[in-house]
Amino acid sequence: MSTLAPVYSPVAIEEKWYAYWMKHGLFRSKPDDREPYAIVIPPPNVTGVLHMGHMLNNTIQDVLVRRARMLGKNACWVPGTDHASIATEAKVVEKLAAEGVKKTDLTREAFLEHAWEWTRRHGGIILEQLKRLGASCDWERTGFTMSPDYSRSVIRAFVDLYRQGKIYRGVRMVNWDPQAQTALSDEEVVYREQQGKLYYLRYRVSGAPAAEGAGAAPPASHPDYIVVATTRPETIFGDTAVCVNPRDERYRRLKGKTLIVPLINREVPVVEDEYVDPEFGTGCLKVTPAHDVNDYRLGEKFGLEAVDIFNDDGTLSEKAQLYVGQDRFEVRRQLEHDLAAAGLLEKVEDYVNKVGFSERTNAAIEPKLSLQWFVRMAELAEPALAAVVDDDVLIFPPKFKNTYRHWMENIKDWCISRQLWWGHRIPAWYLPQGGVVVAETPEEALAAAKEKTKNPNLSLADLRQDEDCLDTWFSSWLWPIAVFDPNVAGNPEADPNKDLQYYYPTADLVTAPEILFFWVARMIMAGYEWAGGYPFRNVYLTGIVRDRMGRKMSKSLGNSPDPIALIEKYGADSVRLGMLLTSPAGNDLPFNETLCEQGRNFCNKIWNVFRLIKGWEPSNSEPQPEHARIAVEWFAALLCKTVQSVADDFDKYRLSEALMELYKLYWDEFSGWYLEIIKPQQGRHPDKKTYAATLSIFDAMLRLLHPFMPFITEELWQNLAERREGESLMAALQPFAQEFDRDVLTSFERAKQVVSGIRSIRKEKGIPGREPLTLLFRGSLPPAAVAIVGKLANVEQVTGVAENTEPLCASFLVDTTELYVPLGSLVNVEEERQKLEAELAHFRKFLRSVQAKLSNEKFVSSAPESIVAIERKKQRDAEAKIASLEELMNKLKTN
RNA sequence: GGGAGCUUAGCUCAGCUGGUUUAGAGCAUCUGCCUUACAAGCAGAGGGUCGGGGGUUCGAACCCCUCAGCUCCCACCA
DSSP: OOOSOSSOOHHHHHHHHHHHHHHTTTTOOOOOSSOEEEEEOOOOBTTOOOOHHHHHHHHHHHHHHHHHHHTTOEEEEEOEEBOOHHHHHHHHHHHHHHTTOOGGGSOHHHHHHHHHHHHHHHTTHHHHHHHHHTOOOOGGGOEETTSHHHHHHHHHHHHHHHHTTOEEEEEEEEEEETTTTEEEOGGGEEEEEEEEEEEEEEEEETTSOOOOSGGGOOOTTOTTEEEEEESOGGGGGGOOEEEEOTTOGGGGGGTTOEEEOTTTOOEEEEEEOTTSOTTSTTSEEEEOTTSOHHHHHHHHHHTOOOOOOBOTTSBBOGGGOSSTTSBHHHHHHHHHHHHHHTTOEEEEEEEEEEEEEETTTOOBOEEEEEEEEEEOOHHHHHHHHHHHHTTSSEEESTTHHHHHHHHHHTOOOEEOEESOSSSOBOOEEEOTTSOEEEOSSHHHHHHHHHHHHTOTTOOGGGOEEOOOEEOHHHHHTTHHHHTTOTTTTTOTTOOOOHHHHHHOSEEEEEEOGGGIIIIIIHHHHHHHHHSSSOSEEEEEEOOOEEOTTSOBOOTTTTOOOOHHHHHHHHOHHHHHHHHHTTOOTTSOEEOOHHHHHHHHHHHHHHHHHHHHHHTOOOBSSSOOOHHHHHHHHHHHHHHHHHHHHHHHHHHTTOHHHHHHHHHHIIIIIIIIIIHHHHOOOTTOOOBHHHHHHHHHHHHHHHHHHTTTOHHHHHHHHHHHSOOOTTOOGGGSOOOOOOOOOHHHHHHHHHHHHHHHHHHHHHHHHTOOTTSOEEEEEESOOOHHHHHHHHHHHOEEEEEEOSSOOOSSEEEEEETTEEEEEEOGGGOOHHHHHHHHHHHHHHHHHHHHHHHHHHTOHHHHHHSOHHHHHHHHHHHHHHHHHHHHHHHHHHHHHHO
């Protein structure tokens, strides 16, 4: 009798096996002659902590990697972290602020000192958390996007693109984050609907008399004024024109006139452009070239001055003339009063419009003209677009292929400079007399500068390096290349090293759809640019983890459970199951702790099966009983079928379905049917043959389950037999798909129906399981049924009869075989009759529909032969069943 | 404004080329059981006119049209 506890406790077991796997280098991967299988982790922020999204994402990666390893591939999962320029810098700034230190008071060097300190303190926590999950990463390969090697890759890539003319510097309208005080790429801006106001402002026509204040406000249609609608009145100080549609009759009189901007009294021209929608607002558009993308275009077209009225922190600058130094939103509020007081505010309406916010700091984005570095994308995008369109890179689920194509076909240049310190500093040096050199090192920059200026006396002190850093994604787009060979990116002459040759392209990339453009698309571009081809063959896009109310889990909402707390409560295997039980690729995962409970229950089930088996010893004296022989034969076939369909599920990235299949195989088929059949009586042991077969089946199931639940399967596998030190389930092979006999499966399914039929009768009649029954049948029964009813339904005797002569029976049908359970007085004839009547009605109706189909000439002539044959069989079966039911009915009547 | 997708049992989803589907699964629910591996369990049961309407077809959850609702992505309407 086993002394193991009836409840599985994961904590100590998980720790033990993770340490064991590490100790024996089982996560390690080096190039050899096996087929390679590589995954690079989407590097989490270096100072981040694990959240539910990571949990889902990394569980999927671990399942894929562990399975690949067990299929005999050389599996390599490369972990690492991202320096996350803006996110990390924001955290450091916040931390310093809490200590009363302003970033602006520090030198760049001093600030970086703090940032590195922060990174050392918090860096890598998330990787330790991944270990709790069971992640089988090759930790010796842990990368960091700001390690010295990696930084060299990034800088080299910049220099290379610059030399090719694919990077340029210029003044463009960019998304300005006034809180972080940096430019952002278009992808870093999120638009949200905001309840705002639409302000109708009066612009006086030049030469017309000025208003005298609120009381003297002219009527709306006054010829001396026009009315302009805007959501951002504070930008009027940057107005350099007013634009109307040339076809707009209402404003024909303004042609060639100038207008007076309210409060600051700047005289601006009226320009005409089709861009303006006469239907919107008043049909007059104020033009602020420095603070609106469209206005910028109008400004370029009409040669208007761009007056930048904002400071970098979002306060008004000297150029605004009024409200200087005040915050933009405060000015907006004040203006409403001040304009009204001046008689220049016609009306204010509530208005919903979309406003851009910084993805990182959540500050309202200010479109702003500024001098930034850009990557020219058109040429880079070409092969990356083709890769996906031509299916060299497959995206799961495939609906994202369209999204990808649309973005790539309309790609815009990428603003890569950030006004931050934490990151890769732009390798550009400005010359004393103007001009710039771009080089990998200061020394090379100096040499280039000397050549460019023809001045051999130039020194490093004369050069001024660009203050800005590169966008984080400008480094992470090199990830699948640089983690294997940091010398290749940006270096056309470099020969790829062994690692890159072997592992590249990687097999699968698992990530969230939200970074399809940020990261996935750009990695593909970088792959073609520097590594000769795409970086991964398959992209698996996960869904978003949501709470019960369907909200995205986020720190700010506080609706996300702490993954580590969940692991401590339920065990890592249970949480992994919870993540995978209901999340097909691309579908959101509505998370609920009950999913972890379900996982825990399953672990417990597995554990108890093990307790049962562990308590057995093979008995040499016993011959194998027929029921056990049949169970073994059946389960072997079922196992083969499952191995095949699980393989098929994996090919299609249907991980949840693969898991569910194994879940049911283990719980229903193995525990519920197989073990109940072969289980010897209490205190006895199974025969040698059955025992061996059971161990081997259990072993196969542990292998199949291991990628999903690595800890418990390893624990049980290690205890199932003597193992050598260093031996591990994770290094074992998956069961191979073999041919199997489908007839074995169908006969067994019929046998199950017989058992269920008898159990149903017991339940209905309230006959306890202990009371043995007799079973009569008319027709054919598979041997399996005869073999197992004794064990599973406590049937003492099974007898085939030509005709049922027992007077009082409960009866049921399995296919067309009639089964009778003699019950004497327990039978209520009327009840039985009603039951049969209902069944008869059902089959008669069904038969009519089949007959209708078959008597339809068009069906018989146009449907394929095989389909007609199926219908004929349905007809025969239904007829036979009806005959059998009628027979049962007759018996009931005659009795 | 453009594009993509979704709507099947109380919940989450399968249903792949229209016919072996007489619509399935897991969870939840209900009923009966502390049966000697497991009550985190066992046995049994109920639950759906496949979002509405129309069409194509011998045949529709599946194809077409239309209406309604939901989600996501992209876009410069002040």
